[in-house]
Ligand code: HGY
């Protein structure tokens with residue numbers, strides 16, 4: 191790829207019709223990736239052997255698309271144009287292929303395969319874009335191994351914190367080992383950050399993961415903003431004792447206290463409306479035996495809102511509930527924020543291009559915020575970002591029955607393709623060729 195303007199002309203467009211991705215190839219690759227980590231749902235946890243196997247397949251697809259796959263020091267798999275000159279700004283497309291435990295086949299995978307498909311289609315059609323295209327498969331977006339997640343995109347945006355670097359997974363593996371296993375090098379992590387201006391824009395195609403598009407019968411969601419998220423670890427310390435001999439009034443049952451806190455977290459959204467949604471999705475009980483009063487419980491709470499101040503209020507309210515529950519139950523309760531991802535707007539220019547692309551393809555659109563977190567919101571710290579949503583059947587995601595129809599998958603990739611072309615056309619200025 192070069193910085194030359196697109197080689198297609200409006201005439202060429204008229205004679206060949208709107209360019210389309212190779213639907214069969216895209217769906218075939220999705221199916222091949224789906225088999226990796228498949229069991230009850232898909233488990234391709236970040237930095238696992240399954241994710242590595244998936245990434246090897248993605249690297250092959252990148253090469254088939256004419257890209258040069260490279261692993262950066264953070265363990266991101268990045269497909270670059272072979273002749274890219276250092277310092278040339280790129281249009282970056284991509285997402286992630288890691289999953290939550292027992293997750294689905296589309297979350298992230300669609301954005302990576304869609305990116306590769308767009309690059310390959312453009313190359314086959316001989317269409318050049320204003321900016322060189324890079325296809326990226328970010329490492330460990332989900333944090334399915336207990337680490338904060340969004341690891342790879344934070345590294346690219348240059349926003350990794352001490353908490354990210356010093357995190358350990360649920361098995362106690364430090365990031366150094368995890369990243370090294372993916373072909374990265376924590377000692378050179380700073381080199382994974384892209385210099386300011388080197389990402390011209392970032393586009394992420396993704397499934398909606400919610401019910402809105404399907405319920406309203408809309409083809410494409412034009413994402414306006416991506417929700418913020420704060421996760422907090424709650425540790426409840428009671429007293430381990432015999433379940434048969436300890437009188438009820440003498441117990442300091444950490445799990446009974448945790449149960450109150452689980453409902454309190456839910457109430458922050460469902461009753462008090464402090465944050466949009468609030469969930470406890472993880473609960474570790476010690477010693478975890480049916481005939482022992484639990485002595486220690488660790489919960490992880492997840493609260494989300496597009497308003498950063500709502501997240502602040504959510505954390506403050508959780509801390510207040512923790513103090514109250516500790517007093518009521520005779521336990522000790524400690525709350526610690528584990529990770530925070532700020533809400534991010536999508537760039538108006540990219541939103542307009544996505545909408546125009548969909549409309550040119552005869553697809554219906556609505557503007558909508560994203561309730562899920564995405565690599566795009568981290569890259570938004572470094573570059574303008576845009577997101578394209580396609581419907582999720584039944585609004586189900588992060589679950590084995592996550593599904594989007596073949597038609598929706600292909601529509602999404604076609605919209606990505608056309609958005610990329612639209613950006614090329616809009617920004618391209620005629621250049622004189624060197625003689
Ligand atoms: O949790 C999220 O929103 C994202 O899927 N990692």
Ligand code: MN
Nearest residue numbers: 290297332588
């Ligand atoms: Mn996800």
Ligand code: MN
Nearest residue numbers: 297298331564
């Ligand atoms: Mn995702």
